Amino acid sequence: MASTWTLSSPFLFCTSSIPRRNINFTYNKRLCSPRSKLADATTSMETSIRRSANYAPSLWSYDFVQSLSSNYTGEKCMTRSSTLKEVVRGMIRNEVGENPLALLNLVDDLQRLGLSYHFVDEISNVLEIIYINCYKSDKDWTKMDLNLKSLGFRLLRQHGYHIPQEIFKDVIDENGNVKEHFYEDVVGMLNLYEASYHSIEDESILDDARISTEKYLKEVTKNVTDETMLSLIRHALNFPLHWIPPRVETMLFLQMYERRSDMNPKVLELAKLDFNMVQVVHQEDLRYASSWWKETCWEKFCFGRDRIVENFMWSVAENYLPHFKGRRDLTKVNAMITTIDDVYDVYGTLQELEQFTDVMNSWDVNAVKQLPHYMQICFHAFYNTINEMSYNVLTKEGAFILPYFQKAWQDLSNSYIIEARWFDSGYxxxxxxxxxxxxxxxxxxxxxxxxxxxxxxxxxxxxxxxxxxxxxxxxxxxxxxxxxxxxxxxxxxxxxxxxxxxxxxxxxxxxxxxxxxxxxxxxxxxxxxxxxxxxxxxxxxxxxxxxxxxxxxxxxxxxxxxxxxxxxxxxxxxxxxxxxxxxxxxxxxx
CATH class of the missing domain: 1.10.600.10 (Farnesyl Diphosphate Synthase)
Structure with a gap:
């Protein structure tokens, strides 16, 4: 497929030389349909050569997002959630000091099901006890069960404990392979594979463990008959647990946990209920983000990606917890980055981009007069949003953080213009x-x-x-x-x-x-x-x-x-x- 460029006039004030590429040109009289007032205001201006990424339109209309709702609200849900949480706390207390592996498996399930934020203190206490009893001294490492060793290593490292890689020294042979007698333990090999992704530089034992277990797991999928175990292995090979956003893992793991033979019905019920209750909060935040996005008028920039739902996903991935109040602002940040990236990467001419970068570096709203109309709209919306965030912190916290924000966005713009210059010169x-x-x-x-x-x-x-x-x-x-x-x-x-x-x-x-x-x-x-x-x-x-x-x-x-x-x-x-x-x-x- 050849590169697609668009010869059109909306939003344009400046021209630039054609970049040094082999280009197929297409003529497109209208970038937007239906035509917006924003486009009409700048139509009939000087024609210029523009790239078009031909991004697909958003699948999520404003009206659809605003219609999102759920039945999982109110006192009934809160009461049932509280009851189930007490049941799980009792399960944690009952396992302490009895069975370290069972306790670690419970902690792992709670984390993967998105429930661990309800039990922060309990999990912290559990891990401290297990660390002291099982991992602080190396005298029994060679006698430890592979599951206990691997799962404990992963969870403890995740929570900031320093567990040396030498805990697996007896697992790896002189050729760097996991010793064959461990091959009978499929779950242990899977846990060792997941643990290996918590390695740091120069940890050769963990490197050997990762390579060996990955090869083993790919091979063993041909023989595993348990569909739940097969799903867990394939999921791990596609997305190691350490590399997947927690909320996505919860969504996927819920389906696998429900089919497990050792599934706990109360834990499952709490996980489903909590997922739905947190989803309610996310829907509220998404409706807010959708309204803000519509008010910016950036959705009418037809050269760019209308991706408010996808940008909201980034903020959910950053922190999905219901009490986190920053998702709305972070969604704005994500959406602004996407649009400004498209200005630099797709639509703006080099001359315009140099001017836009100068305005970003000066942070002078009066300087926008030199910019084409679409950039004036873009900068004003961006400028107002960042200043509003800064104002909110100033009034609530008494701290003037605007220079902190300015530096972050100026660094981004200065990196964008370097790539724009590379592109323009063919470098x-x-x-x-x-x-x-x-x-x-x-x-x-x-x-x-x-x-x-x-x-x-x-x-x-x-x-x-x-x-x-x-x-x-x-x-x-x-x-x-x-x-x-x-x-x-x-x-x-x-x-x-x-x-x-x-x-x-x-x-x-x-x-x-x-x-x-x-x-x-x-x-x-x-x-x-x-x-x-x-x-x-x-x-x-x-x-x-x-x-x-x-x-x-x-x-x-x-x-x-x-x-x-x-x-x-x-x-x-x-x-x-x-x-x-x-x-x-x-x-x-x-």
């Missing part, structure tokens, strides 16, 4: 040159900066500056999203004539084939996760778990949104997830 950057800019241009850093503010209990200049401690962790999370994005979207982006992405830069620099380049990028993603795990462990005491989880969850969203394609750009790919997460409650409750 292919080196692989390192691309990554040094692209970790910022993926747009995750501003989201994290806003999320950090929204998770602070005390907003002050001191606290705002402390985010620098997490710089390496943030960079690695951004890089993971960038690389997963490139793996899923680079083919489509090259078809429409975008600047080369990491895969193409690596191929150009090394002479590698696309298959070899993709294999290298997959390895780089894995290595970057190890760095992220290491950085999180190093700063776990410096920040709230809420903020650290947000950073990791954004990295996970890279895998979710871009594995096997572009769920953010292609609405049909995301539709079944949107229906399950935001529209349809889980059935089967009493």
């Amino acid at each position: 292919t950057p080196t692989f390192d040159e691309f990554l040094n800019n692209a970790y910022m241009s993926i747009g995750i850093a501003p989201i994290i900066k806003h999320a950090y503010l929204l998770t602070l209990t005390n907003v002050s200049e001191y606290e705002l500056n402390r985010i620098g401690i997490a710089e390496n962790m943030i960079r690695n999370a951004c890089l993971i999203v960038r690389l997963t994005n490139d793996m899923g979207t680079s083919s489509d982006e090259l078809e429409r004539g975008d600047v080369p992405k990491s895969i193409q830069c690596y191929m150009h620099e090394t002479g590698a084939s696309e298959v070899e380049a993709r294999r290298y990028i997959k390895t780089l993603i894995l290595d970057t996760w190890k760095k992220l795990n290491k950085e999180r462990r190093a700063i776990v005491s410096e920040f709230s778990h809420e903020f650290l989880d947000c950073v990791v969850n954004l990295a996970r969203m890279g895998h979710f949104m871009y594995t096997d394609g572009d769920k953010h750009g292609k609405p049909d790919m995301f539709k079944p997830y949107a229906l399950s997460l935001f529209v349809n409650p889980i059935e089967g409750l009493p």
Whole structure:
């Protein structure tokens, strides 16, 4: 498919030279249908050459989103939820000191079912007891059951405990393979596989464990007859638990847990009820986001992606908990990044983009007079939204955080303009040159900066500056999203004539084939996760778990949104997830 460009006039004031690409031009008299007043206001202006990504329209109309509702509200649901939570607390208390593996399995189920936020203190106490009794000393490691060893390792590392990789030293043979007598324990091998993704740099034992168990699990799927176990294995091979957003995992794991022979009916009922009750909160937040999006008029920018539901998914992935008040602001941030990205990446001429970047760097609303009309609308909506967020913090917290926001957005714009210049000149950057800019241009850093503010209990200049401690962790999370994005979207982006992405830069620099380049990028993603795990462990005491989880969850969203394609750009790919997460409650409750 050749690159598609559009020769049209809406929103245009400036022209630019045609980029140095082999282009197929198409003539399109109207970018929007029905025609908007915003387009009419600038029609008949100077004609210019524009790219068009031909993004599919949104599947979710304003009226549909506003109609979302649920029956899982009110006193009856709250009362039943409270009763079931007390039952689960009793289950936790009954297992303490009796059966560490059963207790760890219960904690794991509660986390995967999205219920652990109700039992934070209980889980913290349980893990501390198990750590002291089973893991603090290495004297019994060689005698530990593989399941206890693997599941405990994963859960304890996840919660900030330092468990050395040497706990698995007796599991791996001299050739780097899991010893054959463990092959009879399919569940143990699956747990070891999941544990291996919590490795950090230079942990060769865990690397060997991951490679060996992955090979084993792929082979064993040919012989496993238990459909539930088969589903768990295939799910793990497709999405290692450490790489999947929690809310998505809950949606998928609920179906598997319900079919398990050891399923607890009370836990299942609570999980279904809680999922539906949290969905109610998400529907409220999504209705708000949809109204804001409509008021911005950005939905009429027909060159861009109308993706308010998909952008809401990013904020849910960052923090799905019902008490989190930042989802609405984060959805605005996500949506603005998507639109501004399309201005730079698809529609704006280089001259316009240079001007827009100058205005972003000056933060001078009076300077918008030099911009074309569509950019004036874009900047005004953006400027007003960011200033309103800053004003709310100033009135509630007494902290002036506008410069903090400004810097985040200016860094993003400055990375965008670098790519625009590369595109205009036909320049292919080196692989390192691309990554040094692209970790910022993926747009995750501003989201994290806003999320950090929204998770602070005390907003002050001191606290705002402390985010620098997490710089390496943030960079690695951004890089993971960038690389997963490139793996899923680079083919489509090259078809429409975008600047080369990491895969193409690596191929150009090394002479590698696309298959070899993709294999290298997959390895780089894995290595970057190890760095992220290491950085999180190093700063776990410096920040709230809420903020650290947000950073990791954004990295996970890279895998979710871009594995096997572009769920953010292609609405049909995301539709079944949107229906399950935001529209349809889980059935089967009493």
